[in-house]
Amino acid sequence: MNRALAFQVLMLLALNTEAKDNSHKNIGSLEWTIFPLKDGRLRVNINNNLKMKLIVMVKSFEGKTIQQNYIGKRPVKTAINYDISELKDGDYEICIYSKRMMENKHFHIENISVQQHRLLSVR
Structure with a gap:
C-alpha cells in the first residue's frame, strides 16, 4: 500500500512540475508579406x-x-494598404524596423500598355 501511495505522490508532483528552459528567452517572431x-x-x-514597436x-x-507607419508593441495582426498609383515606374521596398532588427522586401512598378481591341459587328 505504501508503494501505491508513493507512486501517486510522485505522479502528482510530476504533473504539477513545469519544465523551464532558461537557456534562451523567447524573443517572439515577425511574420509579414506584401x-x-x-x-x-x-x-x-x-x-x-x-x-516591440515597429516602423x-x-x-x-x-x-x-x-x-511610414508605426505599429505598437502589443502582439497584433496588422494590415496596411498603400496607394502606389502616384509612384513612378521603378523599384521600391517595404522596410520594417525595430530596435533589434530590420527586414525588407522589394517590389517593382511598371506600366503595361494594353492594346485596345476593335469591335466588329455584323448587320
Whole structure:
C-alpha cells in the first residue's frame, strides 16, 4: 500500500512540475508579406509577436522615404494598404524596423500598355 501511495505522490508532483528552459528567452517572431490588390494598392500584412514597436516604411530604391507607419508593441495582426498609383515606374521596398532588427522586401512598378481591341459587328 505504501508503494501505491508513493507512486501517486510522485505522479502528482510530476504533473504539477513545469519544465523551464532558461537557456534562451523567447524573443517572439515577425511574420509579414506584401501583395498587390486588384485596385492597384499594395497590401502589407504583419503579424507582430516581437512585443516591440515597429516602423513600416515604403522607400524608393534610392532610399527616399515615401510613407511610414508605426505599429505598437502589443502582439497584433496588422494590415496596411498603400496607394502606389502616384509612384513612378521603378523599384521600391517595404522596410520594417525595430530596435533589434530590420527586414525588407522589394517590389517593382511598371506600366503595361494594353492594346485596345476593335469591335466588329455584323448587320
